[in-house]
Amino acid sequence: MERERDVKKLLCDMTRLGITLMIVCAVAATGLAATYAVTWPVIQEQQRRKVLEENKELLKLFPGFQGDLTEKKELLEEARKEFGDLESIFELMSAGKRVGVAIKLASRGYGGPIKIAVGIDTEGKVAGVLVLDVSGETAGVGSKVAEAEGAPFREQFKGKTAADALRVGKDVDAISGATISSRGVASGVKNALVVYESYLKGG
């Protein structure tokens, strides 16, 4: 008899515990949902602005571009398995439509990696090439690929597609004295085009 009462009491206690905990959690969840609803759009906007601010230089690839940069993180993971030198992939969106993509990657230079960013338009053509980091190259020689003097060199890539071979000396002219650095940039552009062709095309 007594045992039965104990069990009953225990059950009653447990139910009370469960119900109280449930009510507290439900109220807390409601409060959190409300906060989330208010802050989420603001947080999104902040992050969008941050990405735009941190990658301002990429906008130079598409002159006159007005819109958003979105990072394609999953695609990057996927493409990295094949191209380990990839750094980031961005999609440039304007009014809900893709205007182009920007691919940041490293490629082998004369004294270290050369970091470049390649803009590719919706037709798969190079829209522009930026050389971001040439700290490993010889100053005044290899470093020219990033400087004003190298502008004609970088211009050559415009309009090229993944079908072009981009061999230095045949399809593209190297900067005199900086063949290896030029080759580094050219192979980087080529890699970016291949990444575009196999992962980003049409999407």
Next chain:
Amino acid sequence: MIQIWEDFKSGLILENPLLRLMIGLCSALAVSTRVENALFMGFSVIFVLTCSNVIISLIRRIVPEKARIPIFIVVIASFVTIVDLTLKAYFPPVYEQLGVWIPLIVVNCIILGRAEAFASKHPVLRSMADGLGKGLGYTSVLFIMGTIRELSGTGEIVAFGAKLFYLKPYFEPPKIMVMFPGAFFTFGLLMGLLNWIQRREGR
């Protein structure tokens, strides 16, 4: 009324959570590198501590003894998440600096400690006063530590985008002050100072 004032006042010096009760130290030592961080962390703790004290005091009669800890944690975690989301949305630079220490307020012993030792046993107004007092005590110590460490460790105080002090021309700031050992030096000295003052008053 006097009782409420006493509850509030005790948190400032006599029962200061950092210098007297010696709880919640890890976050205090970590974020007191800059005045701005110290203030934001302090306000976050005041908010969470006061709100959770009030709620816990309100529900103290319906909370079953056995389930009190999970219920307290749910309440505390909800307020911390509210602070977390709000800072992330409206003060992203500060949020980046404070980083993981904001979510970690959940496990800050000051808050669970006050819930368990005070709010679950006292009426609402007294619990609120206790939360405000202890929070303010925490914040003022954090503010003093932040001022000392930022000024001596970087030679200047920059808060809210304005440069308030600039002593760089007069001495070479020892960087150790903004690193962990500096936190211990400052904290130890403050504790010593408080002990010295109290001993002198007692005599």
